[in-house]
Amino acid sequence: MLDAAVERVQAEGLLLDYANIGMEDLIRAVGVPRSTVFRIWPDRVAFVADLVRALFEADPGFDTGFDGPTLELIHGAIAEGGEAMGRPEARELVLRRAVRLAVAHNIVAVADSVAYRAYRTMSAALSSGDSVPGGDEIRALLVEIEDRYLERMAAMYRVLNDAVGLRMRPGLDARDLAVAVMATIDGVSDHRRIDPVQIDTPRLVSVGRDEPEEWDIAALAVYGVYTTFTEPVD
Structure with a gap:
């Protein structure tokens, strides 16, 4: 069934x-x-609750919080830093590269995910006050699913922070960062469905000490969140 x-x-x-x-x-x-x-x-309603859970468990990114190619882009950026990672400027470069490439890929992968589309449809209805069959049960299920995603995202951010010499600012933790990034991606994804050209057209931007590079709007937004929520260890 x-x-x-x-x-x-x-x-x-x-x-x-x-x-x-x-x-x-x-x-x-x-x-x-x-x-x-x-x-x-x-x-x-009981069947649909199990169906939504099955949709997410069939999603290859559910166990990790990110799909495979996104994780490869993050780990590839870290590996590319090599021995130069001892220098602050090299670590900054790795963070920018990881965010720039991973977010540009991930926002498309997320938008194309059946599980994510079902999640956004149901969560939008719940937040708007529309009558959704089994609303309380579905809300509880979405909270459970979101919690599992956030924990996996936070674990990846801890790995990235350790690699690039960052820590969370006092009063914040990696889960707070995951919530803020998820909200950013959700918002940009919503607008992407309305005007994909506006969102998908890269901007040539110089960030930090880098020469101008092509950045997606979503990647710039996530980079801004990431650097606001973290600080250098030394």
Whole structure:
């Protein structure tokens, strides 16, 4: 049932009233006993909650907080620093490179994720006050999913901070940074759906001591957040 529903959402998206997730229709499609289905899920809301969880668990970036290519870009930027990482200016360069490349890739990967689109659709409805079937249950599920993402993101930021000689400013921790970055990506992603040209067109910008390079708006925004939330260790 869940596999069939995941395939349907991947093809059609998840409608807020779950109109495309008909229990009887899915039962007929997969040929399972009706009594068994309703013993496991007493109503469609219960099924949709498990479906949303299944969508995220099928997302390859769910266990790490980032998709594979994004992690490779971050670790590649760190590795490229090499022995020069002992110098502050080299560490600053690594941070800029990691953020510039990883965010530019990640915002597209996130926008193309079925799980993320379902998450944003449901969270937007909940925050707007619209009536969403099973709203309390869905809100609790989204809190659980977001919490797991934030912990994984925070773990990656701790690794990056250690590599480039940064620490969180007093009063802040890596989870605060993860929340701020997630909110930034969410906001830019929302506008990207309306005006992708405005968001996806790179800007030639000189940051720090670097020569001008192409930066995505999202990457510049995240870099600003990152450097505001952190400070050099020495």
